[in-house]
Amino acid sequence: MKVHGKNVVFYAIFSFAAVFFIFYKADTIVYVSPFVPSTTGSSMEAAQPRISISRSETNKREVTNDPTPRFKFQSNTEKPVGVETVMAQEASINIEKNCECLSNKTMKSYDFCYRNPKNSSLIGKRFDCAHLNTLEELKLLDISEQTLVDLSNPNRDASDVMFVSAISMNHFGNFKEMYALIKKHWPQQKLVLYSLDLPDIRIKELEADPNIQVKKFNYSKYPKYVENWAEYRFKALILAEAIRDYKNVWWTDSHNRWLQPKPLGQFYGEMAKCQGDVDCDKKSSLMMFVNATHSNYAVLTEGLLDYFPTFGLDTLKYNDKGLQLSAAFVYLARTPFTLEILKWHALCSLEEKCMNPPNAKLKCDIIPRWEKYAGCFRYDQSSLNLLMFNSFRDHNHYFMNVGRVDRTYAHY
Incomplete structure (x- = not known):
């Protein structure tokens, strides 16, 4: 009887442990x-x-x-x-x-x-x-749904390299000047222009050039607040649409003036060489080229950090590693890393309080510099920079020189 009692206790304990493990x-x-x-x-x-x-x-x-x-x-x-x-x-x-x-x-x-x-x-x-x-x-x-770019291969199929931009009607003149330089440097280069509000007569004028394809940005696919251009959500979504359609994307704002470009073949060659060089730190498949002249911290409205948390805040304050780079000029190769970055960047644009966190505003209280918060936000640029910084902890990993690039500020 004593042995039988011990067995009952043993099996009871064993059964309880098994049930607990299953539910756990x-x-x-x-x-x-x-x-x-x-x-x-x-x-x-x-x-x-x-x-x-x-x-x-x-x-x-x-x-x-x-x-x-x-x-x-x-x-x-x-x-x-x-x-x-x-x-x-x-x-x-x-x-x-x-x-x-x-x-x-x-x-x-x-x-x-x-x-x-x-x-x-x-x-x-x-x-x-x-x-x-x-x-x-x-x-x-x-x-698995995508064909990817091998960065170690410097060759690019011209049909899979696309320049992409987007404008509203008040930037029509800006775009024509920007595109004139692209056509000068690369006469056969194709460009997809997303129209935010262009009338059909202007679209017809642009498409008289066989290298320009105009796409009307389809707001109806996205939340209503994407239509607010001042929050720049459309830029993240256009990047995502473009990298879905083309393996290599050069995003350029209409304000850019690429006056003296580095040959694209040289740029791809430098990226390929870096892949096999343990001492080269520029292995990102998403590259940025223009210094925003201030730190990430200076324009970081903290609500963005609810979605993309970071650490070691001081690193974001100085230009040795925490420099903010302009989202006006970006190269993207379709790789797993690029798709991962754009997944979160697109989600931020779709989420109401991510790309427009509470108290966010474009106009700064002071000129943004380094260790002081300037009281302003850079919307898509802040989102993309924080995602890239969190991946590398140093902007130098995704910052390259592609020649002389100037920028206009007037709208025409």
């Missing part, structure tokens, strides 16, 4: 890790996967009522480069339940909470799952 693991969801850059290989490489957090841990974090990490100095230690590559070999990871968005089309789960690539304990607010259909249409979720 019941809410895990497997998904494929997104790509973040590795500074030792090409941008085609995957880097660190997300941290697996169970529902009990998630609830524990929620109960503490801590604010979403913004300027939190949780850790100033970046992962060694080699660690990222090893961790990327893990086949699957888990999505926190409160970050999951489920596709009605594919029944796949996606993580809609941004995690800082250099400190994955910093997790942003979840973006609205209502935007998932838009990201699917833009092909920003499943890399």
Whole structure:
């Protein structure tokens, strides 16, 4: 009888432990890790996967009522480069339940909470799952749907290199001057121009040039507030549409004047050479070329950090690593890294309070410089720069010289 009693107790304890384990693991969801850059290989490489957090841990974090990490100095230690590559070999990871968005089309789960690539304990607010259909249409979720660029190959198919711009009617003259320089340097170069409000007669005038294709920006696909040009949401969405349609995109604002360009073949060659050079740090597949003349911190309205948290705030204040670069002139190659950046950039443009956080305004209280907040925001430029900075922690990784570029400020 004593032996029988011990067996009953043993089986009761064992059964309770098994049930507890099943329920503890019941809410895990497997998904494929997104790509973040590795500074030792090409941008085609995957880097660190997300941290697996169970529902009990998630609830524990929620109960503490801590604010979403913004300027939190949780850790100033970046992962060694080699660690990222090893961790990327893990086949699957888990999505926190409160970050999951489920596709009605594919029944796949996606993580809609941004995690800082250099400190994955910093997790942003979840973006609205209502935007998932838009990201699917833009092909920003499943890399297998896309043909990618090999940055180690300096050759580009001319049919897959597209210059892209966008204008409203009050920039018609700006565009014609900008395009005249492109045509001078590259007479056969194609350009897609997104019309924000051009009348048909102006579109017909532009398309008399066989190298210009005008597309009317389709506002109806996006939330109503995308129509507010002063928030510049349309730029992020046009970048996403362009990289879906073309493997290599040169985005240029109508105010740009590329007076003395570096030959494009030389630029692609420099990027290719860098991929195989361990001492070269410019391995990004998204490059920017114009100094905004102030720090990221000077124009960083903190609501953006609810979605894209960062750490080591002082690095954002100075021009050695935290310089803000102009979003008016950008090269993008379709790689996993570029698609990952544009996924979050597009989500920010679709989320009402991300690209237009509370108290955001374009006009500054003081001239933006370095360590002081100037009381203003740069909308798409602030979003793109923060995403790039979080990936590399140094703007020099994605800042290159492509020749002399000037800029006009008048609208005509």
